[in-house]
Amino acid sequence: MKVLGAYLSRHWKLLFLLGGSLGICSAVFDLYGLPLESVGYAFVLCFALGLVLFAVGYVQFLRRHRELERLLVQVRERVLPLPPPKGLLEEDYQSLCQALAAERAALALEDRNRLQDMTDYYTLWAHQIKTPIAAMRLLLQEESRPELEGELLKIEQYVEMVLGYLRLGSDSTDYVFRNCELDALVRQSVRKYARLFILKKISLDFQETGKTVLTDEKWLSFVIEQLLSNAVKYTPEGGRVRIYGDGETLVIADNGIGIRPEDLPRVFEKGFTGFNGREDKKSTGIGLYLCRQVLDRLNHGVSITSRPGQGTLVRLDLSRQSRGVE
Numbered sequence: 001m002k003v004l005g006a007y008l009s010r011h012w013k014l015l016f017l018l019g020g021s022l023g024i025c026s027a028v029f030d031l032y033g034l035p036l037e038s039v040g041y042a043f044v045l046c047f048a049l050g051l052v053l054f055a056v057g058y059v060q061f062l063r064r065h066r067e068l069e070r071l072l073v074q075v076r077e078r079v080l081p082l083p084p085p086k087g088l089l090e091e092d093y094q095s096l097c098q099a100l101a102a103e104r105a106a107l108a109l110e111d112r113n114r115l116q117d118m119t120d121y122y123t124l125w126a127h128q129i130k131t132p133i134a135a136m137r138l139l140l141q142e143e144s145r146p147e148l149e150g151e152l153l154k155i156e157q158y159v160e161m162v163l164g165y166l167r168l169g170s171d172s173t174d175y176v177f178r179n180c181e182l183d184a185l186v187r188q189s190v191r192k193y194a195r196l197f198i199l200k201k202i203s204l205d206f207q208e209t210g211k212t213v214l215t216d217e218k219w220l221s222f223v224i225e226q227l228l229s230n231a232v233k234y235t236p237e238g239g240r241v242r243i244y245g246d247g248e249t250l251v252i253a254d255n256g257i258g259i260r261p262e263d264l265p266r267v268f269e270k271g272f273t274g275f276n277g278r279e280d281k282k283s284t285g286i287g288l289y290l291c292r293q294v295l296d297r298l299n300h301g302v303s304i305t306s307r308p309g310q311g312t313l314v315r316l317d318l319s320r321q322s323r324g325v326e
Contacts, residue, residue: 082098129159153193189228193225203239213318219297224252257308258310271285302316303317
């Protein structure tokens with residue numbers, strides 16, 4: 001009915017002309033007193049001819065409509081396989097469409113090249129910056145400066161975030177899934193942030209899970225490190241961080257400042273910092289976004305519950321049966 005309505009709307013002038021012509025003919029026949037039988041016969045002939053022309057035109061219109069619908073699937077091609085034009089105006093329109101398609105393809109290629117150049121540059125930068133970071137760490141080993149070591153660890157974390165961001169956007173990102181000991185991954189992440197725990201006098205309660213999970217070790221470690229970093233960052237001195245298993249779920253909980261209820265639904269959005277981020281002035285809103293993207297690709301689930309002033313609890317569903325993010 002939609003296509004029929006569009007066809008009638010397209011040819012309403014012609015239909016109006018035909019109706020007007022029949023009305024004029026009827027008036028002329030009546031004016032001259034011609035027999036009603038002659039008028040009816042003329043009407044039938046005109047109606048039959050009009051119906052045939054209408055049916056032929058509608059079939060052609062419907063065929064054309066379906067051809068254009070099929071073209072929607074191929075709209076990203078540089079040259080659109082348009083049907084043969086019927087008339088000069090259609091030929092002009094098709095030439096315009098082909099020119100626009102070619103221009104769009106050229107712009108898309110230029111954008112891809114520009115993005116690739118930028119990605120290559122920042123990837124190279126992220127790898128090169130690791131050299132002076134390693135040199136600084138060696139120098140700090142000769143002189144005990146806990147505060148500087150803590151700041152250096154934050155720099156390393158930001159560099160890892162940059163690399164993670166770039167890798168996630170790359171088509172060549174590789175995932176190696178195998179059975180991994182969850183406790184080993186957690187201990188590795190805890191050792192990395194041990195200095196920050198000590199500096200802020202935060203106690204850690206780690207209850208081994210004894211679980212083996214099918215996942216990508218590198219990317220799951222990245223997620224756990226991000227969550228531990230947030231827990232330490234938003235937990236005041238003397239606070240506590242707990243890590244334990246709950247069935248197929250790994251739980252990371254703290255008794256820090258918590259998250260406001262109105263911010264919870266948006267914590268995984270790219271660039272969203274919330275009230276705590278605005279207060280801290282240093283939050284980027286990228287860490288939890290990257291965690292969500294990684295966990296989606298690993299087919300793991302994640303959820304966060306929190307109360308302001310009481311702490312935050314993050315649950316990682318490692319069963320690989322649910323990809324939901326709450």
